[in-house]
Amino acid sequence: xxxxxxxxxxxxxxxxxxxxxxxxxxxxxxxxxxxxxxxxxxxxxxxxxxxxxxxxxxxxxxxxxxxxxxxxxxxxxxxxxxxxxxxxxxxxxxxxxxxxxxxxxxxxxxxxxxxxxxxxxxxxxxxxxxxxxxxxxxxxxxxxxxxxxxxxxxxxxxxxxxxxxxxxxxxxxxxxxxxxxxxxxxxxxxxxxxxxxxxxxxxxxxxxxxxxxxxxxxxxxxxxxxxxxxxxxxxxxxxxxxxxxxxxxxxxxxxxxxxxxxxxxxxxxxxxxxxxxxxxxxxxxxxxxxxxxxxxxxxxxxxxxxxxxxxxxxxxxxxxxxxxxxxxxxxxxxxxxxxxxxxxxxxxxxxxxxxxxxxxxxxxxxxxxxxxxxxxxxxxxxxxxxxxxxxxxxxxxxxxxxxxxxxxxxxxxxxxxxxxxxxxxxxxxxxxxxxxxx
Numbered sequence: 072x073x074x075x076x077x078x079x080x081x082x083x084x085x086x087x088x089x090x091x092x093x094x095x096x097x098x099x100x101x102x103x104x105x106x107x108x109x110x111x112x113x114x115x116x117x118x119x120x121x122x123x124x125x126x127x128x129x130x131x132x133x134x135x136x137x138x139x140x141x142x143x144x145x146x147x148x149x150x151x152x153x154x155x156x157x158x159x160x161x162x163x164x165x166x167x168x169x170x171x172x173x174x175x176x177x178x179x180x181x182x183x184x185x186x187x188x189x190x191x192x193x194x195x196x197x198x199x200x201x202x203x204x205x206x207x208x209x210x211x212x213x214x215x216x217x218x219x220x221x222x223x224x225x226x227x228x229x230x231x232x233x234x235x236x237x238x239x240x241x242x243x244x245x246x247x248x249x250x251x252x253x254x255x256x257x258x259x260x261x262x263x264x265x266x267x268x269x270x271x272x273x274x275x276x277x278x279x280x281x282x283x284x285x286x287x288x289x290x291x292x293x294x295x296x297x298x299x300x301x302x303x304x305x306x307x308x309x310x311x312x313x314x315x316x317x318x319x320x321x322x323x324x325x326x327x328x329x330x331x332x333x334x335x336x337x338x339x340x341x342x343x344x345x346x347x348x349x350x351x352x353x354x355x356x357x358x359x360x361x362x363x364x365x366x367x368x369x370x371x372x373x374x375x376x377x378x379x380x381x382x383x384x385x386x387x388x389x390x391x392x393x394x395x396x397x398x399x400x401x402x403x404x405x406x407x408x409x410x411x412x413x414x415x416x417x418x419x420x421x422x423x424x425x426x427x428x429x430x431x432x433x434x435x436x437x438x439x440x441x442x443x444x445x446x447x448x449x450x451x452x453x454x455x456x457x458x459x460x461x462x463x464x465x466x467x468x469x470x471x472x473x474x475x476x477x478x479x480x481x482x483x484x485x486x487x488x489x490x491x492x493x494x495x496x497x498x499x500x501x502x503x504x505x506x507x508x509x
Contacts, residue, residue, distance in 0.1 A: 108271065111134055116163035119211060123170075123173045124504050124505050130176070138178040147505075151498070156244035159248040173506065186198045186371065216366055216410040217365045220364050226456060233259075235362070247361060257358065258358075261283055261299070267333045269417060275363075276361070282327055282457070285457040291343050298326045307321070326427055365386075403436075407429055415467070451464065452469070460490050
């Protein structure tokens with residue numbers, strides 16, 4: 072189905088998404104410049120955070136361009152809200168709006184998925200058989216959750232028999248909360264961890280472990296609850312100083328850690344999870360487990376030959392320049408968001424900073440110039456440590472902490488203001504980003 076979109080209001084974000092709420096406090100929306108006349112055909116794969124925001128920016132910046140978005144999803148998910156839903160702080164509907172609510176007037180939506188990309192012939196074929204030619208292709212497909220990689224698990228198990236999986240979607244996050252709530256009332260052993268692949272918002276499972284401990288404490292049953300975090304390697308976070316801080320907090324709150332444990336399978340009947348470790352497979356019993364599967368680039372990206380051949384070879388991330396996000400072999404293709412094969416940046420905050428970089432280089436190319444903007448690897452994680460407290464972690468490609476307000480908001484302190492950014496401010500700024508205003 073093809074739709075010519077009409078009407079999407081715009082408004083100014085009052086907080087910066089990149090810092091989880093305060094990165095651009097008081098900053099105006101991007102400066103408006105005279106539209107550039109062009110007949111370029113711009114095709115955007117994906118109407119998630121990255122694709123929607125970029126469509127709005129392109130319609131605003133270009134006069135005469137054809138902007139086409141290809142995505143078959145009817146609903147837009149505010150994924151940063153999934154952890155809040157899993158903590159019982161928000162209902163499932165908090166993260167759900169309609170895809171068409173955010174897309175700009177004048178763009179064309181093809182409400183189908185991409186079935187094939189021809190980067191040589193410069194076209195995309197949809198699942199409905201439409202062939203769409205492009206001059207520039209923006210791949211903003213997000214990533215694929217490989218649920219089938221966890222043997223013995225199926226998504227219909229979520230919310231039953233002590234099994235959660237809050238990454239699966241808003242309703243699954245709500246079902247995960249129900250299982251967590253029942254678990255902390257009765258007590259037992261909880262297992263929370265992450266996959267060995269790159270993943271969206273790598274801090275999310277840490278947040279869930281902290282929140283589960285907080286739930287048990289507030290219910291007065293902490294002594295009967297044991298929590299083990301299964302880390303995929305020898306660290307708890309990719310930035311060493313943050314990893315050490317989390318290790319200290321886990322220690323002070325009695326959260327155990329099993330390093331170099333990667334989930335392979337679950338036996339729901341026995342309530343046993345099997346992990347790959349350097350010493351071989353190990354079984355751990357559980358009363359509650361939150362499953363997060365391996366994460367990979369969508370198949371359509373891999374089949375098009377857009378992936379790295381010598382990095383992340385089993386994950387398929389797009390082969391792009393880490394500073395410009397332009398494909399290294401096909402200069403008319405850019406990546407925005409989780410699908411980009413770069414060392415950092417699979418967060419909504421990173422998507423905000425992808426936008427001006429890709430815009431700068433695409434428009435420069437239209438004008439026969441060289442772009443100047445560079446993505447630094449900026450990643451932000453409002454790391455919730457209990458209800459009402461969080462640490463605002465911001466870092467770059469080099470693992471440098473890059474706080475937006477140094478001396479005002481210490482990144483490694485548990486603060487109410489950092490919690491407020493996540494719980495209140497982030498959604499408003501995310502919405503502003505979707506409209507191209509942040």
